[in-house]
Amino acid sequence: MPWRAPSAMPSSSSSPLPRSSDALLSLPRRRARSIAVGYAVWVLSCTAFFALGVNVGKLSPFASGAKRSPSPVAAPLERPLERAIIFPDARYAVQVAAVATADEANRLVAELNRKGFTSAFVTRPTPETGNELYLVKVGLYNLTTANQVSEELRRDFGFRAARVVPN
Incomplete structure (x- = not known):
């Protein structure tokens, strides 16, 4: 029996594959194009x-280059020498609070002076360190005395945030 070419396949709508070779080649191209478009959108x-x-960082008040002039602080009063200064290893202070305004800091210093802590002082904000708060501190003490004063401020005077810091 002589050889014959197979006849065309019957048409069937259930076949998932396209019939033309152009359609077969276009599927990978379409997929590649959609991947490329998705990548471009992502980038x-x-x-x-x-x-x-x-841009948001440039507008932020906490950006490193932001210049902000601190509110003026009243000149410190002349105070007599006190016991905190006579310690040879007086390298610690007790930070009582960190407040946003000079008025609040001065009010706390006056309150501490009334309570007998005459070595209270304010550390002003400095642009070099990025600190924008006024730090209210008490004394210069050695470490043992600073810990005792910190505990006393928390326990007896209600300054719960009092903590020892190097000065």
Whole structure:
């Protein structure tokens, strides 16, 4: 029996494969194109969010280059020498509070002076360190005395945030 070419396949709508060779080649191209478009959208989104973050950072008051003039603090009063200064290893202070305004800091210093802590002072905000708060501190003490004063301020005077800090 002589050889014959197979006849065309009967048409069937249930066949998942396209019939033409052009359609077969276009499937990988379409998929590659959709992947490329998705990647481009992702890159553009990342770029947009990065640029937005940079601009928000420039507008932030806490940006490193931001200049802010602190509120004026009243000149410190002349005080007599007191026991905290006579310690040879007086390297510690007790930080009582960190407040946003000079008026609040001065009010706390006056309150501490009335309660007998005449070595209270204010450390002003400095742009070099990025600190924007006025730190209210008491004395210069050695470590043992600073711990005792800190405990006394917390227990007897209600300054719960009092803590020993190096000066």
